Amino acid sequence: MRPVTKNTHCYEIIYMIYLAPIQGITDRIYRNLFPHYFKGVDLAIAPFISSAKRMKPGNNLLRDFYPGRNTGIPTIPQILSSSPDDFAVLANMLYDIGCGTVNWNLGCPFPMVRKKGRGAGMLCYPARVEAFMEKALPALKPALSIKLRLGLTCPDEVLELIPIFNRFPLTELIIHPRTGVQMYEGEVNLDVFERCLKLSQHRIVYNGDIDSFEKYDLLAKRFGSVKRWMLGRGLIGDPFLAEKIKFNTEKPCHEKIKIMRTFHDHLFEEYLKVLSGPAHITNKMKEIWTYMGSFLENREKILKKIRKTHHRDSYVDVVNKIFDELIPS
Numbered sequence: 001m002r003p004v005t006k007n008t009h010c011y012e013i014i015y016m017i018y019l020a021p022i023q024g025i026t027d028r029i030y031r032n033l034f035p036h037y038f039k040g041v042d043l044a045i046a047p048f049i050s051s052a053k054r055m056k057p058g059n060n061l062l063r064d065f066y067p068g069r070n071t072g073i074p075t076i077p078q079i080l081s082s083s084p085d086d087f088a089v090l091a092n093m094l095y096d097i098g099c100g101t102v103n104w105n106l107g108c109p110f111p112m113v114r115k116k117g118r119g120a121g122m123l124c125y126p127a128r129v130e131a132f133m134e135k136a137l138p139a140l141k142p143a144l145s146i147k148l149r150l151g152l153t154c155p156d157e158v159l160e161l162i163p164i165f166n167r168f169p170l171t172e173l174i175i176h177p178r179t180g181v182q183m184y185e186g187e188v189n190l191d192v193f194e195r196c197l198k199l200s201q202h203r204i205v206y207n208g209d210i211d212s213f214e215k216y217d218l219l220a221k222r223f224g225s226v227k228r229w230m231l232g233r234g235l236i237g238d239p240f241l242a243e244k245i246k247f248n249t250e251k252p253c254h255e256k257i258k259i260m261r262t263f264h265d266h267l268f269e270e271y272l273k274v275l276s277g278p279a280h281i282t283n284k285m286k287e288i289w290t291y292m293g294s295f296l297e298n299r300e301k302i303l304k305k306i307r308k309t310h311h312r313d314s315y316v317d318v319v320n321k322i323f324d325e326l327i328p329s
């Protein structure tokens, strides 16, 4: 049954909240621990695996999706590829180990990727997208969803792609309404997103810049037909945000910090088991801190102290001190 929730403005039905793929952060360990501490997230798309690397069945990236290894947020793997053959091989391997759906990355904006015509680099070539789908889809065992941006340089590029997508069986389109060249900056283009909604025969998931209940609420009011919302940086920053959006409940700040500390310590412990070397673990945790704790008042000061650490032991000392100061006994 869909949860019916009451928020301050209206009664509404919330269907699903997705955790966005963030390379380097939302990996299997993060996704597995997350629901032990935070509520409200229904599904995750994993950071992309590139199909360019021909994979053997025992490959580590594939092993992440072996049965029993994703015990936290239910997760759909994502593939970055411009070759329908390579895509189908990898997607079918994932299917054979239990993944019923795979996601195609048509949004990665990094120059190295887009210059090779992959990710967002493919959005300005509708004929290539069509040829890819014509070849890949009949060969696919799993269902397919697509995560995309509006275009590479021009937000209208997507308007040529949607009629192509309409001709194929897809589970959904997850749209981040920026262009590739915008990277993660500048405004999201909600007018073009609205045109996509009208044009698409597939379910649409909205993704982009939701970092507060108020932002979500404005979008939900404008796009009444959207019932699935993907949150990335905003949710890593404030992992209580999904609970706030979905159930309209919020814990007091000191309680949030306590829970965040336990989550942090648990992540640290788990990463310690797989990352060798005192610098590796420190770098990993620093990457998470790029976003984590957005609700902390003195976050900039905290980050400054954390960025200065380069060794596991100094990292632990500094972070313990920070949390001790934040949570007076």
Ligand SMILES: Cc1cc2nc3c(=O)[nH]c(=O)nc-3n(C[C@H](O)[C@H](O)[C@H](O)COP(=O)(O)O)c2cc1C
Binding pocket: 020, 021, 022, 023, 024, 046, 047, 048, 078, 105, 107, 108, 147, 176, 184, 207, 208, 209, 210, 230, 231, 232, 233, 234
């Ligand atoms: C560091 C970083 C890594 C990302 N890695 C991926 C990825 O592997 N696959 C993908 O589809 N999107 C990736 N994204 C994009 C996010 O999934 C999401 O679309 C984007 O951050 C916008 O959503 P947000 O404003 O809620 O964060 C990445 C974004 C960032 C900042």
